[in-house]
Amino acid sequence: TQLLEQSPQFLSIQEGENLTVYCNSSSVFSSLQWYRQEPGEGPVLLVTVVTGGEVKKLKRLTFQFGDARKDSSLHITAAQPGDTGLYLCAGQGLGSNYQLIWGAGTKLIIKP
């Protein structure tokens, strides 16, 4: 069974600070997605990484897929209160087309 370990589970920092969230596995994934969820809403897809070593940037957010496609990170530079939310990583297992394996989530609070 493929698992995704996400850390930290909870992070509360001041506006302007930087942070990194990690997703790790002992298994290889075909692709990995990052989602953000705000209270009262469903998760919203932020990015998909597919190639080992791939780096994608979305404004102040930087996403990286490990060379071996077993891990990923999300780095936020100069965090803002609007970044507050639940961040979820999800992996597409090898041989799986549609089902995703979900990390436990990181609850992020950015204090003004």
Added chain:
Amino acid sequence: SAVISQKPSRDICQRGTSLTIQCQVDSQVTMMFWYRQQPGQSLTLIATANQGSEATYESGFVIDKFPISRPNLTFSTLTVSNMSPEDSSIYLCSVSLVPYEQYFGPGTRLTVT
């Protein structure tokens, strides 16, 4: 992307009753999923619903408790039957337009008293 709506957005139900949650998509999709989520926590997949076939349930979820209908490519329902307080949760539907990306509805917050 896809626009997904769910009804109801929230409900408070008495134990022993059933609630049917509707999920409507603005385009035709093959794969639909139903999830359960405790606030602030990760998602647990209940079942995968393909149009024209029986839903596929994950371990720990059974059709008698969570019957699913998928009458066409834009609509699905999930019924939570014979509810108990342990069924209190957020229920989310999602669709997959490409194999590895999912788009979610806003969720239904269910409280069972």
